[in-house]
Amino acid sequence: MAKKLRLIPLGGLGEIGKNMMLFEYGDDALLVDAGLMFPENDMLGIDYIIPDFRYVLENKDKVRGIIITHGHEDHTGAIKHVMQQVNAPVYATPLTRGLLEVKLRDAKLHDRVSLNTINAGDQVAIGPFAVEFFHVCHSIPDGVGLGITTPAGLIVHSGDFKFDHTPVDGWPTDYAKLAEFSGRGVLALLSDSTNADKAGWTPSEAVIDPAFDDVFRQAPGRILVATFASLISRIQQVANAAVRHGRKMALVGTSMVENAKMAQKLGYLTVPEGTIIPTDEALRLGPSKVVIMTTGTQGEPSSILGRLSEGRNRQFDLIANDTVVLSSHPIPGNEEMVHRTINKLLQRGARVIYDPIAPVHVSGHASAEEMKLLIHLVKPKYFVPIHGERRHLNQHAAIAREVGLPAENISVVENGMILEFEDGKMRVTDRIPGGYVYVDGSGVGDIGPTVMREREALAQDGFVIVNLRVNAAGKLLGKPDIISRGFVFVRDADEMFAAAQEQIALAAARVNGSSNGTTGLRDTVQKALADFFYAELKRRPMIFAFVNEA
Numbered sequence: 001m002a003k004k005l006r007l008i009p010l011g012g013l014g015e016i017g018k019n020m021m022l023f024e025y026g027d028d029a030l031l032v033d034a035g036l037m038f039p040e041n042d043m044l045g046i047d048y049i050i051p052d053f054r055y056v057l058e059n060k061d062k063v064r065g066i067i068i069t070h071g072h073e074d075h076t077g078a079i080k081h082v083m084q085q086v087n088a089p090v091y092a093t094p095l096t097r098g099l100l101e102v103k104l105r106d107a108k109l110h111d112r113v114s115l116n117t118i119n120a121g122d123q124v125a126i127g128p129f130a131v132e133f134f135h136v137c138h139s140i141p142d143g144v145g146l147g148i149t150t151p152a153g154l155i156v157h158s159g160d161f162k163f164d165h166t167p168v169d170g171w172p173t174d175y176a177k178l179a180e181f182s183g184r185g186v187l188a189l190l191s192d193s194t195n196a197d198k199a200g201w202t203p204s205e206a207v208i209d210p211a212f213d214d215v216f217r218q219a220p221g222r223i224l225v226a227t228f229a230s231l232i233s234r235i236q237q238v239a240n241a242a243v244r245h246g247r248k249m250a251l252v253g254t255s256m257v258e259n260a261k262m263a264q265k266l267g268y269l270t271v272p273e274g275t276i277i278p279t280d281e282a283l284r285l286g287p288s289k290v291v292i293m294t295t296g297t298q299g300e301p302s303s304i305l306g307r308l309s310e311g312r313n314r315q316f317d318l319i320a321n322d323t324v325v326l327s328s329h330p331i332p333g334n335e336e337m338v339h340r341t342i343n344k345l346l347q348r349g350a351r352v353i354y355d356p357i358a359p360v361h362v363s364g365h366a367s368a369e370e371m372k373l374l375i376h377l378v379k380p381k382y383f384v385p386i387h388g389e390r391r392h393l394n395q396h397a398a399i400a401r402e403v404g405l406p407a408e409n410i411s412v413v414e415n416g417m418i419l420e421f422e423d424g425k426m427r428v429t430d431r432i433p434g435g436y437v438y439v440d441g442s443g444v445g446d447i448g449p450t451v452m453r454e455r456e457a458l459a460q461d462g463f464v465i466v467n468l469r470v471n472a473a474g475k476l477l478g479k480p481d482i483i484s485r486g487f488v489f490v491r492d493a494d495e496m497f498a499a500a501q502e503q504i505a506l507a508a509a510r511v512n513g514s515s516n517g518t519t520g521l522r523d524t525v526q527k528a529l530a531d532f533f534y535a536e537l538k539r540r541p542m543i544f545a546f547v548n549e550a
């Protein structure tokens, strides 16, 4: 059988986050990105989510290399989980590599992983794949897209991109390279869909500078800017504003401090000596002399911004005349938590500035017109929208049809759906697992859907514990104890719990004398109580009955 090129999306297709794509040709494979996704607010107790990359592990001897397109968490955050189990060289640009080093050092994998620095413009042979890296603008410097020449044809992977003519680092997307690919004939384009439902053109990062100037000019006291720890370009812009307005800058939060240190060391963050000062020093300066940068833009309660909004941050608290700037947009699903944080910050007396009140954030992703331009530059035969929820992928497909690609040459696929290329034709074939792996504390994947459902039930309706005392013959002795948490306000429920005790007695009498002993009694009581509470309150608490022989 002739070998085929198989593209296997394992994450990021059908969702925002945990990007991962496998390129497979015969006995060789190449992995692109290893990202994480932050949990939505209904995923209780989950720290983060990584792709289900079982398929990669089953085929780990095939993996010739791992490319990380840029340093954002949704492309790097699963790297330690992959590198614990897969032995293949990693390729990344200098800044991305630096940020990966920070992660691998934390996971004590630093010595075991072979990290290879590549630069935009380089070409590297990885197994049967000739990979050309081209520069793309994004909200972090040193991002790349990929031109991958495979035995089946040339595939262009956009990475995360936008077409910014005035980016912070002065380095626009490599249009010439994209046009050059089209001259060679591109079999398929895989393109970032994050902003497919945004018309027009994503504003340049340059619009943020005057917005920050306004904030810095008008702020009567301290300025706190919250953004993602990996948004190096934004840290640069805040530092520039601090210099222009005579403020010192402090970075708070381990990940942001580490990332900034690495970016400075590698020359991707240039700040005059003495501008960045330690936090304790910044806190002693006059309020109008400092800007504090921190994380927590997604309303995470455990983040510094989340703690400040609730007055329980250890190192410092909000003070009068503080201006808080949220330099980010909520990731879909986080809107509610972000708005709650903003409301709390306002209640605590802070001035709060966020987009759309002022353009203090622009997206790092292309909007519809940029997507069209990319398709025109690359002129692919086939088109596959990547990086986005289903609505983004479908909209991106509509955009591709709008610019003239035939509908039958566009495939909207989600995680786990395999695309095959053979004889210049693309088709969707098998489906493999492409779901969530929950990371909870140090546990990876031991939290399954059952545990998540139980946590949901507990969070929604609480639990009830019933203690039954029985004699040796299995006959109920006295009234059972009922204890509940998170279910009803017990003092108001005396009457209902008394009725529940009667239901238990009735159920126990029915079981009495039957052969299946305490298990039968326990199950019958649990069921009777569940039915009773549902009839009373239309709620289903978790019910645990314990049978003790007296």
Ligand SMILES: [Zn+2]
Pocket: 070, 072, 138, 160, 364
């Ligand atoms: Zn990104």
Ligand SMILES: [Zn+2]
Pocket: 019, 072, 074, 075, 160, 387
């Ligand atoms: Zn991304």
